[in-house]
Amino acid sequence: MRFKGIFSFAATCSIITGTYATANLCSAESKKLLLGDVDGNSQVNSVDASAVPADYAAVSGGKTSKFTNKQKIAADANKDSKIDSVDASRILAYYAYLSTGGKLSFEEYLDSMSTPTEVDYSFENIAHDSEVFAHYSRELSIELYLNNYVNKAAGNTSVLIPVTENESKLLLALLNYGQINESVLQNILGSYSAEELKQYKYLLYNIVQMKKDYGANLDFTKYTLNKKVGEYINSLSEAADNGKIPGIIKDFVKNKSIPSEVADNPAVYIALASYDRSYGTNEMFTLNDANEYIVDEKIEELIEIVRGKKASQ
Structure with a gap:
């Protein structure tokens, strides 16, 4: 061409x-x-x-x-x-x-x-505008891709983690679970099979390993409508840098405590499981735990919404 x-x-x-x-x-x-x-x-x-x-x-x-x-x-x-x-x-x-x-x-x-456009690309519009949602999923995918390369320059020889826009679309939906309009979810995710939607959740699980391998960081508040969700996941990154992840994971496993403003967000639990794997306490809280605790339930709800079987929250 x-x-x-x-x-x-x-x-x-x-x-x-x-x-x-x-x-x-x-x-x-x-x-x-x-x-x-x-x-x-x-x-x-x-x-x-x-x-x-x-x-x-x-x-x-x-x-x-x-x-x-x-x-x-x-x-x-x-x-x-x-x-x-x-x-x-x-x-x-x-x-x-x-x-x-x-x-x-x-x-x-x-x-x-x-070119001037009538579309308002303010982030909050991902909730009700498919074009804006797609725009930020591309931004997320590109940022992760560039992070891989920039940190590769430091000399790390690990294999780069591939990031697809399909994965980033689901990650954006999970980070903003319960806040995206049903029609947007159906338009953005409607072409994916249920199995694909279940698999794409692993992107967030791998981002944390990417941080450990490459030093890559992502400001999650850029991609969350509920900034408390972004701030909490960012705080795990800071805790990892300061060696505090084991204490956070042990407290969570013992008390099942998590801030109420983020307790219903599946991305938070995937992040917790991944930080435990990469920085924590010998997998006290695994991805399987996260799936059983909340993630699989929310993915199934998301699949029902995308298939038009359930009204969005």
């Missing part, structure tokens, strides 16, 4: 200056340069979506970029003469757009993102 939005250079040479070292790109090398097409195969694909955050992560870790000057220009999505997380995020978002059937060129896609 070929895309529009190709930079055309003069038949002789073009001088490119800016944050990059001054580059003399001559006609044989630079007749056509497709924005986002880092590997030069005339399309923006998974290779490009992986290469840009990987190179950005390496540079962030003090290493030298492996990109040629031509590749740097292609990777500079916002054309500010530097390759950073903004470019990586935009290329990842565009690849996700293509993967779901999008037809716009990269430049057209970027223009559409900056």
